[in-house]
Amino acid sequence: MLERIPAYTDAMLDEAGTLSDRVYRHLADRLIAGRFAPGDKLSLRAVSEALGLSIMPVREAVSRLAAEGALEVAPKKAVTVPLMRAAQFRDITQVRVEIEGFAAALACKANSPESLARIEAREREFRELSEQPQADLAQAVAANQAFHFAVYRAAGSAELLAIIERLWLRVGPIINLDLRENPERLRLGGAVQAHRACLSAIRENRPDAAREAIAADISGASAFILSRQRLLD
Amino acid sequence: MLERIPAYTDAMLDEAGTLSDRVYRHLADRLIAGRFAPGDKLSLRAVSEALGLSIMPVREAVSRLAAEGALEVAPKKAVTVPLMRAAQFRDITQVRVEIEGFAAALACKANSPESLARIEAREREFRELSEQPQADLAQAVAANQAFHFAVYRAAGSAELLAIIERLWLRVGPIINLDLRENPERLRLGGAVQAHRACLSAIRENRPDAAREAIAADISGASAFILSRQRLLD
DNA sequence: GGAAGCTAACTGTGATCACAGATTGCGGCA
Protein backbone atom coordinates (compact mmCIF):
# COMPACT_ATOMS: atom_id res chain seq x y z
CA MET A 1 0.00 0.00 0.00
CA LEU A 2 0.90 3.63 -0.13
CA GLU A 3 2.94 4.78 2.80
CA ARG A 4 2.57 8.24 4.24
CA ILE A 5 0.23 9.17 1.39
CA PRO A 6 -3.07 7.72 2.52
CA ALA A 7 -5.31 10.17 0.74
CA TYR A 8 -4.81 8.78 -2.69
CA THR A 9 -8.37 8.16 -3.69
CA ASP A 10 -9.30 11.82 -3.74
CA ALA A 11 -7.15 12.20 -6.83
CA MET A 12 -8.83 12.47 -10.16
CA LEU A 13 -7.23 12.27 -13.55
CA ASP A 14 -7.10 14.94 -16.21
CA GLU A 15 -8.93 14.25 -19.40
CA ALA A 16 -6.29 14.44 -22.10
CA GLY A 17 -4.50 11.69 -23.99
CA THR A 18 -4.34 8.01 -23.26
CA LEU A 19 -4.86 6.57 -19.84
CA SER A 20 -1.12 6.07 -19.52
CA ASP A 21 -0.50 9.73 -20.25
CA ARG A 22 -3.02 10.80 -17.66
CA VAL A 23 -1.55 8.57 -15.00
CA TYR A 24 1.90 9.86 -15.88
CA ARG A 25 0.87 13.49 -15.49
CA HIS A 26 -0.99 12.65 -12.33
CA LEU A 27 2.04 11.06 -10.70
CA ALA A 28 4.50 13.59 -12.11
CA ASP A 29 2.51 16.52 -10.74
CA ARG A 30 2.43 14.92 -7.33
CA LEU A 31 6.13 14.28 -7.39
CA ILE A 32 7.01 17.85 -8.37
CA ALA A 33 4.59 19.23 -5.81
CA GLY A 34 6.26 17.10 -3.18
CA ARG A 35 3.24 14.99 -2.33
CA PHE A 36 5.58 12.04 -2.06
CA ALA A 37 8.50 11.77 0.30
CA PRO A 38 11.75 9.94 -0.44
CA GLY A 39 11.39 6.29 0.49
CA ASP A 40 7.63 6.18 -0.05
CA LYS A 41 6.46 2.94 -1.57
CA LEU A 42 3.70 2.54 -4.06
CA SER A 43 2.20 -0.49 -5.67
CA LEU A 44 0.95 -0.74 -9.22
CA ARG A 45 -2.17 -2.54 -8.10
CA ALA A 46 -2.93 -0.09 -5.30
CA VAL A 47 -2.59 2.91 -7.60
CA SER A 48 -4.61 1.30 -10.36
CA GLU A 49 -7.41 0.39 -7.96
CA ALA A 50 -7.42 3.86 -6.44
CA LEU A 51 -7.72 5.31 -9.91
CA GLY A 52 -10.22 2.74 -11.11
CA LEU A 53 -8.09 1.38 -13.93
CA SER A 54 -6.30 -1.81 -14.72
CA ILE A 55 -2.63 -1.90 -13.87
CA MET A 56 -1.53 -1.54 -17.49
CA PRO A 57 -1.65 2.26 -17.75
CA VAL A 58 -0.06 2.57 -14.33
CA ARG A 59 2.73 0.26 -15.40
CA GLU A 60 3.57 2.38 -18.38
CA ALA A 61 3.42 5.61 -16.43
CA VAL A 62 5.64 4.26 -13.66
CA SER A 63 8.00 2.84 -16.24
CA ARG A 64 8.44 6.27 -17.79
CA LEU A 65 8.98 7.95 -14.46
CA ALA A 66 11.52 5.29 -13.58
CA ALA A 67 13.35 5.99 -16.83
CA GLU A 68 13.62 9.61 -15.73
CA GLY A 69 14.88 8.65 -12.30
CA ALA A 70 11.80 10.00 -10.60
CA LEU A 71 10.85 6.57 -9.32
CA GLU A 72 12.82 3.44 -8.67
CA VAL A 73 11.57 0.04 -9.59
CA ALA A 74 13.52 -3.04 -8.59
CA PRO A 75 12.27 -6.33 -10.01
CA LYS A 76 9.73 -8.08 -7.78
CA LYS A 77 9.93 -5.29 -5.24
CA ALA A 78 7.66 -2.37 -4.59
CA VAL A 79 8.14 0.83 -6.56
CA THR A 80 9.78 3.48 -4.39
CA VAL A 81 10.40 7.19 -4.45
CA PRO A 82 14.21 7.26 -4.60
CA LEU A 83 16.29 8.12 -1.59
CA MET A 84 19.09 10.49 -2.47
CA ARG A 85 22.62 10.51 -1.22
CA ALA A 86 24.20 13.77 -0.24
CA ALA A 87 26.79 13.43 -3.01
CA GLN A 88 24.06 12.91 -5.54
CA PHE A 89 22.14 15.89 -4.23
CA ARG A 90 25.25 18.04 -4.52
CA ASP A 91 25.72 16.84 -8.07
CA ILE A 92 22.14 17.58 -9.06
CA THR A 93 22.37 20.98 -7.40
CA GLN A 94 25.44 21.90 -9.40
CA VAL A 95 23.64 20.90 -12.58
CA ARG A 96 20.54 22.84 -11.61
CA VAL A 97 22.58 25.97 -10.90
CA GLU A 98 24.08 25.78 -14.35
CA ILE A 99 20.98 24.88 -16.31
CA GLU A 100 18.35 26.88 -14.47
CA GLY A 101 20.76 29.79 -14.29
CA PHE A 102 21.15 29.59 -18.04
CA ALA A 103 17.39 29.57 -18.45
CA ALA A 104 17.12 32.69 -16.30
CA ALA A 105 19.73 34.44 -18.43
CA LEU A 106 17.83 33.45 -21.57
CA ALA A 107 14.61 34.73 -20.04
CA CYS A 108 16.38 38.06 -19.66
CA LYS A 109 17.29 38.26 -23.30
CA ALA A 110 13.93 37.05 -24.55
CA ASN A 111 12.19 39.50 -22.24
CA SER A 112 8.63 40.13 -23.44
CA PRO A 113 6.05 42.29 -21.67
CA GLU A 114 3.62 39.38 -21.24
CA SER A 115 6.10 36.99 -19.70
CA LEU A 116 7.47 39.77 -17.50
CA ALA A 117 3.95 40.41 -16.24
CA ARG A 118 3.50 36.73 -15.48
CA ILE A 119 6.79 36.61 -13.61
CA GLU A 120 5.88 39.71 -11.61
CA ALA A 121 2.55 38.20 -10.64
CA ARG A 122 4.18 34.97 -9.46
CA GLU A 123 6.83 36.89 -7.54
CA ARG A 124 4.19 38.89 -5.73
CA GLU A 125 2.11 35.82 -4.91
CA PHE A 126 5.07 34.02 -3.41
CA ARG A 127 6.22 37.08 -1.47
CA GLU A 128 2.79 37.74 0.01
CA LEU A 129 2.47 34.08 0.96
CA SER A 130 5.78 34.06 2.80
CA GLU A 131 4.93 37.24 4.65
CA GLN A 132 1.95 35.59 6.26
CA PRO A 133 2.68 34.44 9.81
CA GLN A 134 0.98 31.06 9.26
CA ALA A 135 1.75 30.33 5.65
CA ASP A 136 0.26 27.24 4.04
CA LEU A 137 3.34 25.23 3.16
CA ALA A 138 1.82 23.36 0.25
CA GLN A 139 0.70 26.65 -1.23
CA ALA A 140 4.12 28.16 -0.71
CA VAL A 141 5.80 25.25 -2.46
CA ALA A 142 3.40 25.59 -5.35
CA ALA A 143 3.96 29.35 -5.53
CA ASN A 144 7.72 28.93 -5.51
CA GLN A 145 7.44 26.40 -8.31
CA ALA A 146 5.13 28.71 -10.24
CA PHE A 147 7.62 31.58 -10.03
CA HIS A 148 10.56 29.49 -11.17
CA PHE A 149 8.70 28.00 -14.08
CA ALA A 150 7.37 31.38 -15.12
CA VAL A 151 10.98 32.45 -15.48
CA TYR A 152 12.06 29.28 -17.25
CA ARG A 153 9.10 29.40 -19.59
CA ALA A 154 10.05 32.95 -20.50
CA ALA A 155 13.36 31.60 -21.79
CA GLY A 156 11.41 30.29 -24.75
CA SER A 157 13.23 27.00 -25.00
CA ALA A 158 11.04 23.91 -24.93
CA GLU A 159 14.10 21.69 -24.65
CA LEU A 160 15.42 23.50 -21.64
CA LEU A 161 12.03 23.48 -19.99
CA ALA A 162 11.72 19.72 -20.41
CA ILE A 163 15.14 19.15 -18.89
CA ILE A 164 14.35 21.39 -15.94
CA GLU A 165 11.03 19.65 -15.38
CA ARG A 166 12.85 16.35 -15.13
CA LEU A 167 15.25 17.83 -12.61
CA TRP A 168 12.39 19.08 -10.47
CA LEU A 169 10.79 15.66 -10.68
CA ARG A 170 13.87 14.40 -8.88
CA VAL A 171 14.30 17.10 -6.28
CA GLY A 172 10.59 17.74 -5.65
CA PRO A 173 10.23 15.12 -2.91
CA ILE A 174 13.36 16.31 -1.13
CA ILE A 175 12.71 20.03 -1.23
CA ASN A 176 9.20 19.54 -0.04
CA LEU A 177 10.17 17.19 2.75
CA ASP A 178 12.67 19.79 3.88
CA LEU A 179 10.21 22.65 3.85
CA ARG A 180 7.66 20.56 5.68
CA GLU A 181 10.13 19.93 8.47
CA ASN A 182 11.58 23.42 8.56
CA PRO A 183 8.73 25.79 7.90
CA GLU A 184 10.65 28.63 9.50
CA ARG A 185 12.99 28.72 6.52
CA LEU A 186 10.21 30.32 4.52
CA ARG A 187 10.14 33.27 6.88
CA LEU A 188 13.87 33.82 6.72
CA GLY A 189 13.20 35.22 3.29
CA GLY A 190 16.19 33.92 1.37
CA ALA A 191 13.94 32.77 -1.43
CA VAL A 192 11.91 35.98 -1.48
CA GLN A 193 15.08 38.01 -1.75
CA ALA A 194 16.47 35.86 -4.55
CA HIS A 195 13.22 36.02 -6.46
CA ARG A 196 13.14 39.79 -6.16
CA ALA A 197 16.71 40.05 -7.42
CA CYS A 198 15.89 37.76 -10.32
CA LEU A 199 12.82 39.78 -11.20
CA SER A 200 14.59 43.11 -11.28
CA ALA A 201 17.46 41.60 -13.26
CA ILE A 202 14.98 40.49 -15.89
CA ARG A 203 13.28 43.89 -15.81
CA GLU A 204 16.57 45.67 -16.34
CA ASN A 205 17.88 43.16 -18.83
CA ARG A 206 20.91 41.96 -16.90
CA PRO A 207 21.34 38.28 -17.82
CA ASP A 208 24.29 37.65 -15.54
CA ALA A 209 22.45 39.07 -12.56
CA ALA A 210 19.42 36.90 -13.32
CA ARG A 211 21.64 33.86 -13.52
CA GLU A 212 23.26 34.78 -10.23
CA ALA A 213 19.93 35.29 -8.49
CA ILE A 214 18.60 31.89 -9.52
CA ALA A 215 21.92 30.28 -8.66
CA ALA A 216 21.81 31.86 -5.21
CA ASP A 217 18.25 30.66 -4.68
CA ILE A 218 19.09 27.08 -5.60
CA SER A 219 22.41 26.99 -3.77
CA GLY A 220 20.89 28.53 -0.67
CA ALA A 221 18.10 25.99 -0.42
CA SER A 222 20.50 23.19 -1.21
CA ALA A 223 23.01 24.24 1.43
CA PHE A 224 20.24 24.42 3.99
CA ILE A 225 18.99 20.95 3.15
CA LEU A 226 22.48 19.50 3.22
CA SER A 227 23.11 21.11 6.59
CA ARG A 228 20.09 19.35 8.03
CA GLN A 229 21.70 15.97 7.42
CA ARG A 230 18.48 14.28 6.43
CA LEU A 231 20.10 12.71 3.37
CA LEU A 232 22.01 9.44 3.21
CA ASP A 233 25.80 9.31 3.69
CA MET B 1 7.28 -2.97 -40.77
CA LEU B 2 10.57 -1.28 -40.30
CA GLU B 3 11.41 1.17 -42.99
CA ARG B 4 14.96 1.68 -44.16
CA ILE B 5 16.17 -0.61 -41.40
CA PRO B 6 15.57 -4.04 -42.84
CA ALA B 7 18.38 -5.83 -41.02
CA TYR B 8 16.73 -5.88 -37.66
CA THR B 9 16.94 -9.57 -36.94
CA ASP B 10 20.72 -9.54 -36.67
CA ALA B 11 20.38 -7.63 -33.44
CA MET B 12 20.92 -9.44 -30.21
CA LEU B 13 20.14 -8.23 -26.74
CA ASP B 14 22.50 -7.70 -23.87
CA GLU B 15 22.05 -9.91 -20.89
CA ALA B 16 21.45 -7.53 -17.99
CA GLY B 17 18.26 -6.60 -16.20
CA THR B 18 14.70 -7.26 -17.22
CA LEU B 19 13.65 -7.82 -20.78
CA SER B 20 12.26 -4.30 -20.91
CA ASP B 21 15.60 -2.90 -19.85
CA ARG B 22 17.43 -4.85 -22.49
CA VAL B 23 15.07 -3.77 -25.22
CA TYR B 24 15.44 -0.19 -24.03
CA ARG B 25 19.23 -0.28 -24.18
CA HIS B 26 19.04 -2.02 -27.52
CA LEU B 27 16.88 0.65 -29.09
CA ALA B 28 18.64 3.52 -27.32
CA ASP B 29 22.05 2.41 -28.57
CA ARG B 30 20.74 2.21 -32.09
CA LEU B 31 19.21 5.65 -31.87
CA ILE B 32 22.38 7.27 -30.56
CA ALA B 33 24.46 5.47 -33.12
CA GLY B 34 22.18 6.79 -35.83
CA ARG B 35 20.92 3.43 -37.01
CA PHE B 36 17.50 5.01 -37.37
CA ALA B 37 16.68 7.95 -39.56
CA PRO B 38 14.08 10.62 -38.76
CA GLY B 39 10.69 9.47 -39.99
CA ASP B 40 11.47 5.77 -39.71
CA LYS B 41 8.53 3.75 -38.51
CA LEU B 42 8.67 0.78 -36.26
CA SER B 43 6.01 -1.52 -35.00
CA LEU B 44 5.84 -3.07 -31.57
CA ARG B 45 4.92 -6.42 -33.05
CA ALA B 46 7.66 -6.36 -35.67
CA VAL B 47 10.33 -5.50 -33.11
CA SER B 48 9.08 -8.06 -30.63
CA GLU B 49 9.03 -10.79 -33.27
CA ALA B 50 12.49 -9.87 -34.50
CA LEU B 51 13.74 -10.09 -30.94
CA GLY B 52 11.78 -13.22 -30.12
CA LEU B 53 9.76 -11.70 -27.29
CA SER B 54 6.20 -10.78 -26.66
CA ILE B 55 5.29 -7.19 -27.27
CA MET B 56 5.14 -6.33 -23.57
CA PRO B 57 8.82 -5.57 -23.00
CA VAL B 58 8.95 -3.68 -26.28
CA ARG B 59 5.98 -1.63 -25.22
CA GLU B 60 7.63 -0.55 -22.04
CA ALA B 61 10.92 0.25 -23.73
CA VAL B 62 9.24 2.28 -26.44
CA SER B 63 7.14 4.02 -23.84
CA ARG B 64 10.25 5.14 -21.99
CA LEU B 65 11.95 6.33 -25.14
CA ALA B 66 8.82 8.23 -26.06
CA ALA B 67 8.86 9.90 -22.67
CA GLU B 68 12.36 11.12 -23.45
CA GLY B 69 11.34 12.38 -26.86
CA ALA B 70 13.50 9.84 -28.65
CA LEU B 71 10.49 8.22 -30.25
CA GLU B 72 7.03 9.45 -31.03
CA VAL B 73 3.97 7.38 -30.43
CA ALA B 74 0.58 8.61 -31.54
CA PRO B 75 -2.39 6.52 -30.46
CA LYS B 76 -3.31 3.82 -32.97
CA LYS B 77 -0.50 4.89 -35.27
CA ALA B 78 2.91 3.42 -35.86
CA VAL B 79 5.76 4.48 -33.60
CA THR B 80 8.06 6.86 -35.45
CA VAL B 81 11.50 8.35 -35.08
CA PRO B 82 10.63 12.04 -34.69
CA LEU B 83 11.14 14.47 -37.50
CA MET B 84 12.68 17.67 -36.28
CA ARG B 85 11.89 21.19 -37.29
CA ALA B 86 14.73 23.60 -37.93
CA ALA B 87 13.63 25.80 -35.04
CA GLN B 88 13.61 22.83 -32.72
CA PHE B 89 17.04 21.79 -33.92
CA ARG B 90 18.36 25.28 -33.26
CA ASP B 91 16.86 25.16 -29.80
CA ILE B 92 18.39 21.82 -28.98
CA THR B 93 21.73 22.97 -30.35
CA GLN B 94 21.74 26.00 -28.09
CA VAL B 95 21.02 23.76 -25.13
CA ARG B 96 23.70 21.29 -26.14
CA VAL B 97 26.28 24.07 -26.45
CA GLU B 98 25.54 25.21 -22.95
CA ILE B 99 25.29 21.83 -21.27
CA GLU B 100 27.98 19.91 -23.10
CA GLY B 101 30.21 22.95 -22.90
CA PHE B 102 29.69 22.99 -19.17
CA ALA B 103 30.56 19.31 -19.00
CA ALA B 104 33.78 19.95 -20.90
CA ALA B 105 34.70 22.72 -18.49
CA LEU B 106 34.02 20.41 -15.57
CA ALA B 107 36.13 17.71 -17.18
CA CYS B 108 38.92 20.23 -17.19
CA LYS B 109 38.70 20.89 -13.49
CA ALA B 110 38.27 17.23 -12.56
CA ASN B 111 41.20 16.32 -14.78
CA SER B 112 42.58 12.92 -13.76
CA PRO B 113 45.42 11.06 -15.51
CA GLU B 114 43.20 8.06 -16.34
CA SER B 115 40.40 10.02 -17.91
CA LEU B 116 42.90 12.18 -19.77
CA ALA B 117 44.44 9.03 -21.21
CA ARG B 118 41.04 7.78 -22.28
CA ILE B 119 40.23 11.08 -23.95
CA GLU B 120 43.56 11.10 -25.73
CA ALA B 121 42.97 7.59 -27.03
CA ARG B 122 39.54 8.50 -28.38
CA GLU B 123 40.87 11.67 -29.95
CA ARG B 124 43.56 9.72 -31.78
CA GLU B 125 41.14 7.06 -32.96
CA PHE B 126 38.77 9.61 -34.40
CA ARG B 127 41.59 11.60 -36.02
CA GLU B 128 43.12 8.55 -37.66
CA LEU B 129 39.73 7.45 -38.89
CA SER B 130 39.00 10.80 -40.53
CA GLU B 131 42.38 10.89 -42.20
CA GLN B 132 41.62 7.73 -44.12
CA PRO B 133 40.51 8.44 -47.68
CA GLN B 134 37.63 5.98 -47.52
CA ALA B 135 36.54 6.24 -43.92
CA ASP B 136 33.83 3.94 -42.64
CA LEU B 137 31.08 6.37 -41.72
CA ALA B 138 29.47 4.23 -39.06
CA GLN B 139 32.84 3.80 -37.42
CA ALA B 140 33.50 7.52 -37.60
CA VAL B 141 30.18 8.32 -35.98
CA ALA B 142 30.92 5.84 -33.22
CA ALA B 143 34.41 7.26 -32.73
CA ASN B 144 33.08 10.81 -32.53
CA GLN B 145 30.53 9.71 -29.97
CA ALA B 146 33.22 7.88 -28.01
CA PHE B 147 35.39 10.99 -27.84
CA HIS B 148 32.59 13.24 -26.69
CA PHE B 149 31.42 10.86 -24.02
CA ALA B 150 34.96 10.28 -22.81
CA VAL B 151 35.08 14.02 -22.14
CA TYR B 152 31.65 14.16 -20.57
CA ARG B 153 32.34 11.14 -18.41
CA ALA B 154 35.48 12.84 -17.15
CA ALA B 155 33.30 15.62 -15.78
CA GLY B 156 32.33 13.18 -13.04
CA SER B 157 28.67 14.14 -12.93
CA ALA B 158 26.22 11.30 -13.38
CA GLU B 159 23.36 13.75 -13.64
CA LEU B 160 24.97 15.71 -16.41
CA LEU B 161 25.87 12.54 -18.26
CA ALA B 162 22.28 11.31 -18.16
CA ILE B 163 21.01 14.61 -19.51
CA ILE B 164 23.54 14.61 -22.31
CA GLU B 165 22.69 11.03 -23.23
CA ARG B 166 19.09 12.03 -23.61
CA LEU B 167 20.10 14.90 -25.85
CA TRP B 168 22.12 12.59 -28.06
CA LEU B 169 19.19 10.22 -28.21
CA ARG B 170 17.33 13.05 -29.90
CA VAL B 171 20.00 14.31 -32.26
CA GLY B 172 21.58 10.95 -33.08
CA PRO B 173 19.30 10.18 -36.01
CA ILE B 174 19.80 13.62 -37.50
CA ILE B 175 23.54 13.87 -37.15
CA ASN B 176 23.99 10.46 -38.60
CA LEU B 177 21.65 11.06 -41.49
CA ASP B 178 23.63 14.19 -42.26
CA LEU B 179 26.98 12.48 -42.18
CA ARG B 180 25.68 9.67 -44.32
CA GLU B 181 24.63 12.12 -46.99
CA ASN B 182 27.67 14.38 -46.70
CA PRO B 183 30.62 12.12 -46.06
CA GLU B 184 32.99 14.80 -47.31
CA ARG B 185 32.33 16.80 -44.18
CA LEU B 186 34.42 14.35 -42.24
CA ARG B 187 37.44 15.19 -44.37
CA LEU B 188 37.06 18.91 -43.91
CA GLY B 189 38.35 18.31 -40.45
CA GLY B 190 36.27 20.75 -38.45
CA ALA B 191 35.54 18.08 -35.91
CA VAL B 192 39.13 16.88 -35.73
CA GLN B 193 40.30 20.41 -35.10
CA ALA B 194 37.71 21.01 -32.39
CA HIS B 195 38.56 17.75 -30.69
CA ARG B 196 42.23 18.60 -30.70
CA ALA B 197 41.52 22.01 -29.21
CA CYS B 198 39.36 20.44 -26.53
CA LEU B 199 41.98 17.88 -25.70
CA SER B 200 44.77 20.38 -25.25
CA ALA B 201 42.50 22.64 -23.23
CA ILE B 202 41.87 19.77 -20.84
CA ARG B 203 45.58 18.93 -20.77
CA GLU B 204 46.45 22.51 -19.90
CA ASN B 205 43.57 22.99 -17.52
CA ARG B 206 41.80 25.78 -19.35
CA PRO B 207 38.06 25.25 -18.70
CA ASP B 208 36.87 28.14 -20.83
CA ALA B 209 38.89 26.93 -23.80
CA ALA B 210 37.48 23.41 -23.41
CA ARG B 211 33.99 24.83 -23.31
CA GLU B 212 34.69 26.88 -26.40
CA ALA B 213 36.08 23.91 -28.30
CA ILE B 214 33.06 21.73 -27.62
CA ALA B 215 30.75 24.63 -28.39
CA ALA B 216 32.51 25.17 -31.71
CA ASP B 217 32.25 21.49 -32.57
CA ILE B 218 28.53 21.37 -31.87
CA SER B 219 27.75 24.71 -33.49
CA GLY B 220 29.79 23.86 -36.55
CA ALA B 221 28.04 20.57 -37.18
CA SER B 222 24.68 22.17 -36.45
CA ALA B 223 25.26 25.06 -38.85
CA PHE B 224 26.24 22.63 -41.57
CA ILE B 225 23.14 20.51 -41.06
CA LEU B 226 20.89 23.55 -41.03
CA SER B 227 22.50 24.84 -44.22
CA ARG B 228 21.61 21.59 -45.97
CA GLN B 229 17.92 22.31 -45.53
CA ARG B 230 17.00 18.71 -44.86
CA LEU B 231 14.91 19.68 -41.85
CA LEU B 232 11.28 20.72 -41.80
CA ASP B 233 10.30 24.41 -42.00
C1' DG C 1 8.54 -13.64 26.73
C1' DG C 2 11.20 -13.69 22.65
C1' DA C 3 13.11 -15.32 18.49
C1' DA C 4 13.15 -18.29 14.49
C1' DG C 5 10.91 -20.37 10.66
C1' DC C 6 7.14 -21.19 7.69
C1' DT C 7 3.26 -19.76 5.04
C1' DA C 8 0.16 -16.69 2.88
C1' DA C 9 -0.31 -12.43 0.64
C1' DC C 10 1.76 -9.09 -2.23
C1' DT C 11 5.39 -7.51 -5.59
C1' DG C 12 6.58 -6.50 -10.62
C1' DT C 13 7.20 -9.12 -15.16
C1' DG C 14 5.70 -11.19 -19.09
C1' DA C 15 2.25 -13.41 -22.31
C1' DT C 16 -2.09 -13.53 -24.48
C1' DC C 17 -6.49 -11.86 -25.91
C1' DA C 18 -9.90 -8.29 -27.43
C1' DC C 19 -10.77 -3.97 -29.48
C1' DA C 20 -11.16 0.34 -32.05
C1' DG C 21 -9.04 3.35 -35.06
C1' DA C 22 -5.52 4.04 -39.02
C1' DT C 23 -3.48 2.40 -43.19
C1' DT C 24 -2.95 0.39 -47.37
C1' DG C 25 -3.75 -1.85 -51.45
C1' DC C 26 -6.84 -3.92 -54.51
C1' DG C 27 -10.97 -3.83 -57.34
C1' DG C 28 -14.44 -1.53 -59.75
C1' DC C 29 -16.29 2.42 -61.90
C1' DA C 30 -16.06 6.55 -64.83
Added chain:
DNA sequence: TGCCGCAATCTGTGATCACAGTTAGCTTCC
Protein backbone atom coordinates in the same frame (compact mmCIF):
# COMPACT_ATOMS: atom_id res chain seq x y z
C1' DT D 1 -6.13 5.06 -67.97
C1' DG D 2 -6.92 7.19 -63.72
C1' DC D 3 -9.34 7.89 -59.47
C1' DC D 4 -12.42 6.73 -55.76
C1' DG D 5 -13.98 3.63 -52.14
C1' DC D 6 -14.20 -0.42 -49.52
C1' DA D 7 -12.20 -4.17 -47.04
C1' DA D 8 -8.52 -6.71 -45.12
C1' DT D 9 -4.61 -5.91 -42.36
C1' DC D 10 -1.92 -3.54 -39.22
C1' DT D 11 -1.52 -0.08 -35.49
C1' DG D 12 -1.21 0.89 -30.32
C1' DT D 13 -4.19 0.46 -25.97
C1' DG D 14 -6.08 -1.82 -22.33
C1' DA D 15 -7.60 -5.96 -19.54
C1' DT D 16 -6.77 -10.34 -17.66
C1' DC D 17 -4.16 -14.31 -16.39
C1' DA D 18 0.03 -16.89 -14.84
C1' DC D 19 4.33 -16.88 -12.51
C1' DA D 20 8.35 -16.40 -9.56
C1' DG D 21 10.53 -13.86 -6.17
C1' DT D 22 9.87 -10.82 -1.99
C1' DT D 23 7.83 -9.46 2.26
C1' DA D 24 5.58 -9.63 6.33
C1' DG D 25 2.90 -11.66 9.79
C1' DC D 26 1.67 -15.47 12.46
C1' DT D 27 2.54 -19.60 14.73
C1' DT D 28 5.39 -22.50 17.17
C1' DC D 29 9.15 -23.84 19.73
C1' DC D 30 12.76 -22.88 23.03
